[in-house]
Amino acid sequence: MSTHPTPAPTPSAPTDVRGMVRVRGAAENNLRTVDVDVPRDAIVAFTGVSGSGKSSLAFGTIYAEAQRRYLESVAPYARRLIQQGHNPAVEQITGLPPAVALQQRRGTPSSRSTVGTLTTLSNSMRMLFSRAGTYPADAAGSLDSDAFSPNTSAGACRECSGLGTVHAVTESSLVPDPELSIRDGAVAAWPGAWQGKNLRDILAHLGHDLDVPWRELPQEERDWILFTEEQPVVEVTPQRDRVAKPYKGRFWSAKSYVLHTLADSASRPMRQRVLQYVVTGPCPVCHGSGLRPEALAVTFAGRSIAELNDVPLTELAEVVRPTTVLEGAGTASRAASSGERTKVAVTITRDLLARLQVLIDLGLGYLSLHRSTPTLSPGEIQRLRIATQLRSGLFGVVYVLDEPSAGLHPADAEPLLGVLEELREAGNSVFVVEHDMNVVRRADWVVDVGPQAGDRGGEVLYSGPVAGLAEVAASATRPFLFPEQRDDDARPAGAGRPREQWLRLRGITRHNLRELDVELPLGVLTAVTGVSGSGKSTLVSQVLAETVGRHVNGDDADGGTGTDEEEADGPATAETRLRGVEGLEHLDRLIRVDQRPIGRTPRSNLATYTGLFDAVRKLFAATDEARSRGWGPGRFSFNVVGGRCETCQGEGFVAVELLFLPGTYGPCPECRGARYNPETLEVTHRGRSIADVLGMRVEEAVDFLADVPAAARGLGALLDVGLGYLRLGQPATELSGGEAQRIKLATELQRARRGHTLYLLDEPTTGLHPQDVRLLLAQLNRLVDAGNTVVVVEHAMDVVAAADWVVDMGPGGGGGGGRVVCTGAPRDVARCDRSRTAPYLAAAL
Template sequence: MPAQVIKIIGARQHNLKNLSVEIPREKLVVVTGLSGSGKSSLAFDTLYAEGQRRYVESLSAYARQFLDKMEKPDVDFIEGLSPAIAIEQRSAGANPRSTIATTTEIYDYLRVLFSAVGQPHDPATGKALVRQTPQQIVDQILVYPQETKIVVLAPIVENERGEFRDVIEKLRREGFVRARIDGDIIELGRPEPIRLKKTELHTIEAVVDRLIIRDGVRVRLADSVDTALKWGGNRVIVLRQQPIIVGQARRLPAAESASDALALQFGWQLQRYSTDYGNADSGFTLGELTPKHFSFNSHLGACPACHGLGTQLVVDPELMISEPEKSIADGVITPWRRGPKRMQAYYKKLQGALVKHFRIDEEAPFGELPENFKSALYFGTGETPIEMKFASNGEKIARPFEGLVPQMQRLYEETESEFTRNRIRSFMTRESCKVCRGARLRPEILAVTISAVISSKQSRGSELKRPAPGSLSPSRTGISVRDDQLRELNVHQFTELTVAEAAQFISQIALSAQQRQIASEVVREIESRLQFLLEVGLGYLTLDRESGTLSGGEAQRIRLATQIGSGLAGVLYVLDEPSIGLHQRDNIRLLGTLNRLRDLGNSVIVVEHDEETIRSADHIIDLGPGAGPRGGEIVAQGKLDEILSAKNSITADYLSGRARIAIPRQRVAPRSINHQPFVTPKRSEGGSTINPDPEGWLTIVGASENNLKNVNASFPLGCFICVTGVSGSGKSTLVDDILRRALFRHFYNAKEKPGAFRGLRGVDQIDKAIVIDQSAIGRTPRSNPITYSGAFTPIRELFAQLPAARVRGYDAGRFSFNVKGGRCENCEGGGLIKIEMHFLPDVYVECEVCHGRRYNRETLEITYKGKNIADVLDLTVDEAARFFRNVPSVSDKLNAMLDVGLGYLRLGQAATTLSGGEAQRVKLATELAKRATGRTFYILDEPTSGLHFADIENLLRVLIKLRDAGNTLVVIEHNLEVIKCADWLIDLGPEGGEWGGKIIGAGPPEEIAETAGSYTGQFLRSLLQ
């Protein structure tokens, strides 16, 4: 009988204090505690790491070399461990070819579905393509009137340049007597050679047979059609001459050549047939469709222009102008300031010629120059010549100017120099491919559709996007449609749907009985995967959304949905805060999903701070009592009732109501109290929104990216602002895709292009924009809190000023472990030596020369107050703040770290060991320590990720300090404890995806709580009472 518990004895990974615990199996277990208390060390670095390591070690040495090497956790004993799967809070990677549809395998099934039952169309006309068997072709030809003369042709070459001597010779050798070349039937065995002009387009068709429609001709005709299909690549052409009726006028088809002697004399008509999909009218044919044809990673289906990426690098005019307030004479045109001196001289003369031609003042700011000059500079003068003087003899040359954009684009595509390409790439941005318009696939593949019968009685909330106008015919055979609408989508249009829309469409797919027999299993797989995504609250995401653009919480829930779909049992699942990014309204569905995973017979361990999730757990483990070295112990464990009665548990204090985050007594009101940008504004006759008072506000006008419905959003400056709304309502689109990118382009000339919006007002009232997120403060163990905060520089300068250091001539660089001089060269300042173990994990051992101290002996002889530089790096922030209390340049930065609750961190602690919450607080402390200008615009996206109730209270204290210095904070947040403390809320909705993107209300939390239709207001109401 399998063990009923997972038994851990002596866990010492990271800050765990020789921890021993029994965790019930096949239960939903929540591990909670302060940020840095050891939750991830227990759940991921001990339980998951050991489960994964045991699995990897069961494989052969050959197989292990292809897998990540797992380090054995510092633990004495673990019993009852199942195979482990971690679903972490991490990005899905930046591969542009990875989408939600590909990650969840939905796209794989879509490719099978479209290749099996999709209806192809002619991409030029939209007409449905049909395919025929050789027998059907023969039957159609035999329908011609008796005595009709026909010529059966096999198309060999169609509209290609060349002499084609080898083709003609091969036809002659294979026994063909005649061929139709450029409309004329020619004897292949004639004495004079057949000469074709190499530079002209030619069409060659082999004459397979000539016969007359009569009784008994079927067998001969069938053989001829088979031969023609074989030689013509599944295509056959039939020329026919109907019996002449006396007195009836003959009409030639427009498609025939004027030089066709037979057509001219006898009125031949041309008909095309194919066993592939084809359009008899236009001659377009499409070969056998396979799943590879619908893959944008295969050359068979990928758009040839963008190679399946859907985007292309194009020159962006705005990136060429560094500072619009500078003049042309000051070198505002960035590309013309670079390159060798010879090229710079050429550009200077070219610049002078343009200035002279357009008669502009080259000393004037670029932003004030006339638009016709800017247009000519960017895109050229067309056919208008510009007089330029280049030759030393004074000779003048007049020729059109190509323009910066086409010139740079041409150079990028033609040059073989990687250096030149890199230089030009700095002026380029990614835009939707102009050929496939972002669809990634070839036109003929995008013309393959499937249909769904959409009820005409459907509500607005379930209405699907219509296909783009292009007139793909909705007709399908074998499907009965009466009052309902038959709607067609190609594979790209299907992936443009949200998960909710796609689930509705696939459930109503229109298939004939034969098609349903072929595709029913595929449809069922697609439906189940879409349903799992709906269950984890991702119904608002579109299937074509790139994986790299997902938040950590969204990426994690996608992996969770994939695991549910796998149906595994007896597995240990370890999840990292799955509720991140979810609105309270959607949380109950997530909890249902976790319970379902448990009910399959799995053990589910969740690192979580969400109150609702903690209350729903079967078993709770609370770590603490503090963070870092003060944590790593079990404060309380058991069912909810046992946790609530625990005396020394901070978690219990907040859950029981003994402690709570207080609502601010007074909120900061907007500077301009009469400004009401969110009340439905009056519009002028021209249709633009009238903004009564922009002073004290930063306003985005006409935001329409993704699902935003042309909204005007105003942010009161000097306030703490929360942007709220259900998942998928447009918060990240508004704040990150539009506001953040627009500000970064304005202040830093960033390459990222903002989403669609008409204007940004009030930007002159701020001096910089800063994003504070939970990304790591460094990628290597050499990065640490003291180097990131900037406090290490004054510390090194302090040591360099000591008498002993000055006597030896040491400068501040001597006390850096990243450069030669003072560091230990055996470990290059790392303190550890990496030993590669090949099939086993790499082992890090303490450097035997410096014994982990990083520096050489001479450097360590310099001391301040009895401590050398290595001793200083080993101090906690708490200890260091006291040690350097008389050194303001250091203590100010350390005190800021104390204010954000990071007193337990060691100054030299590797950045790679910090949690996301800790990394974010280091960034906040760095901002706190800076001299405030009172005009900084801060943007934070869900800063409460990974934070306990007590950590959130500390975070709010810091945010309010930043606000009190006159700065503006915009926070995307779902946590109600943060939302209730904001000065101003902007609530988006009412739903996610296509049914969101509107501003439901804006104002203080008390106003939003009373706003009809606001889900945020509904949950906020009880907290404000």
């Protein structure tokens, strides 16, 4: 289809555009054979409601085609070694330069990944110490750069294998209550289900007393049970179960079980559980650096590489700055002395300083090179990657960015916009998929996709200078981009609910929080805000989640709705210290809702994640036809043998391998995408097969399954959060982060109990169009009106303005943050002259 007519250029349009990228017949995902022209050498914003098709156009079509063309230039043999993307569904694209994509990565990176490795600054630091460091007088010679990396065999500390932390087990960690007997669970580290009973039965057959208090057992016997490396196998006859048969049981000491689980278990919950029974601390040899002593003995400016890796980037820049201006530098020294005054030192530090300055300009000066990437927000990670690209010196490419403002406080977005403009001025094109209207207003061109989401989207409503969008009545973006056209129907900002009960945390110490006191009202919607790195996620997603989690669950588990930002066993591990907590008695449940995917394979989908598919399978199993054939609900699962199509094994599609071309997927030739075999599809309910139901949109399924209460509840909740356009069988891999978060919220809404639950959401508006934010706010208010407490970490000022209470963190990031700057109702915080949030909140109010 064609785009709406493009208005005549206005003064805001780029005046030096030398060409256009012309897309014809784009049909990727929900795009409706779109034709659109966008300018090169300009900042182009792609807007539209969540699921409208803007990412399918920017990433799935434009970037994917640029990547395909590049790979065609690679030698066929080498091409086979590269993980290739898909061929986009588009008829033709002309005027397309090479492209670089910077997407939000919501997966969990390795705990060994750091700011230094992500930006490659670690390579420069290693080279600096290797070639220009000051070696000890007794050093045998210089070290290779690999010797300064904990991730290489040459540099990793032998004691901790480069992790910087060690796990030790002690009697007190394995047996927290010595008054208990073995039968009553004294060895708490053993799992409490069948394996724990099995180990106790084995001990009984080995002659150990299971019923005396642990402390009364001889020390030698206690040490053997906890620490032995022996694994005896005995014939066991269960003493308290006459039905169970004798079996051969192998004994594992508590230490062996814990350390084996830590080393080999792929289950994060299991690893989290056994970590309760170990003593984790810095490695005594490398003191947490992960490096060998030989590398730590080399210094630059009087500091080791581990010390410089731990300082904020702003301080690191000041350390290396003097070296960049040394005069009369000689040749590089490889001897056991100082190389800090050589040309090599000048060259390395000059490049290092230039790259550090970009990060500092982007507001990331509070980070350190050693900061683990699992502790970073998606916005911080993307800014790090943008900074790396800015220094690459590329010219004439298209940068395709996924919400570059995501996770950024409005004050942090200003320098980001400067960087995007710098990329443009360097002769590049910048295409951004964006929901932040402040970023859209600064763009040269806007492509608005809609009008709605899913099957009701996929059209380009407008492509042209930003001002022209004001004339497009069908645009959902228009009223938010031009506030004078906005008809607000949200809860009055600052109206507030009564604050009668409080949760008080005293003396919080974690990361940059130092002896912090915080008071949070219960039964209201609270927004925690502040610049990036101010400590708000540490406060909410870590300290608050762990503290309340231990109270309501006995640990920090949350039922699978969320996960810690940190790797529990890597360098990111941090301990929370509290002086006191008041008000926990008012809470009996904790729920965390994040934007992680609801599944990593196409087998996970909307229906399976929400649980409503169980009700659908039972519905089909209850039909007369299914009963006559003796089929139960399992017959209608596409994951098990029986009812599924065996050609595609229930996936609905098969991989097509092309020797020298990118592999692709196509509908299964046997079931044609239905997932089931023909016999299963013969069973119908109201004339529709179970494959037909999986193909329904939520809004259609609401009527079809209205008489199935278990399914109707879930479908209604999905409709309430604006996901009526999704198909029940839509694979998890096709969902955006915003869609995944709303699915989790809807799953919780359908089973929500009344009152006394604490809901924690970290940047819930990430990936959401302002119109979708309204729907989200309505559901959060629904939870609060039911007597629950909702705490959100948020940068969107519309959400902060609609909250009952605001906690503003800062005033800066890193060491300059970690304090509560202002707290109170939104209008009170908006008048706080110490707050960097105040002016933006005042504008929203």
